[in-house]
Amino acid sequence: MEGALARAVADLGAWLRLAPLLTEYLPFPDRALRPAALAALLDEVLVGNRTVLLELGSGPSSVVLARLLARRGFGRLLSIEHDERWAAFVNLQLRREGLHHLVRVVHAPLAPHPAGLDGLPWYAPTLVRDEVTAYVERFGLVDLLLVDGPDRAEASTADAALLRFPAMPVLRGAMAPGASVLADDAEASADVLSRWAEEYGTTFRRNPATGLAHCVLAPG
Template sequence: MDGSLARAVADLGAWLRLAPLLTEYLPFPERALRPSALAALLDEVLVGNRTVLVELGSGPSSVVLARLLARRGFGRLLSIEHDERWAAFVNLQLRREGLHHLVRVVHAPLTPHPAALDGLPWYSPTLVRDEVTAYVERFGLIDLLLVDGPDLPTAPPAPTTPSAPLGEGNPGLVRYPAMPVLRGALAPGASLLVDDVEASAAVLNRWADEYGTTFRRSPTSGLAHCVLAPV
């Protein structure tokens, strides 16, 4: 079975598993988690008993996660989203379903960031700092972080070269700041999940070198997963 067929079969099985939580229509844009990745995320929330969740990049996963947390009866989610229109839609959908008390969706525009590489943008540093600090103070350290944003290029990025001008290096490194910014807010044993495993390879490799993370990479779901050791 080739890779594309294996992914299609996995996604079909995931749709069947997700059916109890697909209580009303949601748009699933191309940027959203694959169904098999979403099912793997929900499995980790339940089996790992994760309760303080953060996702970088909002979408249908935010709403489905909220439905799961509501049915389970505990847990909170902070979602950081750079697209103002999409953040507004997710917030509206959560309010329509009476789930807004479980999820905070924050619109954080992409700006220059001190932790970014090659001059690439990341979420507004002040907004992220303030939101994550308030969230952790209220609910405790983060025990699951999903890195699904900012959006990655659709084509494989060109390798960064020493002569590349600022901001024109490897765009596949755009998600790099997630670890240097949020590592101190992650609980010992927290789960770290990263979507778009192939396009995120440069980020995963750098984190492995700098933080000693060992990721299990699934080409079928497109997710990479690791459990963080104590700092």
């Protein structure tokens, strides 16, 4: 109960901080980043001076990030989303707000992937490779990766914790030295985070108030 209360208080405070960017209504489904996590993400973009952003799992975070980038005056976002309907909504909202030049939302269906654990799918391999390669060639190496997808509902309860594992093996080569990695649902992703930490020589710090785990990648 204490943990739930702390999260509720953190989210309430985050709503107040986010208010300047909540210029019109956005749906915040259960799968979306919690307000406290979204505020922490925006803090990392600003304080860390992050400019080439990559997001796995599109949503209200994509639109709010675009609003922040527009107000700041620089930065780009590539968002990968497996749900076609949700990707279409985010793209439409960005166009309505005149922000589509800052964000590219790509619908990438889930498919068998060589980096998947236990035969679990991930975003379509060729599509992700082509999109990320083109993005990096145009804007430079990624300096912030948000792992908030695929949606865990796409796997059985037993497999859900491993569904997001391919993010680091697939994308590590596209990331800059000193890049930030933020992973949502840190508690449920403990096994994946441990595997990433061991394979990539990094340490993830978990924040119970936001539900995020964060690391900064060393060179190499």
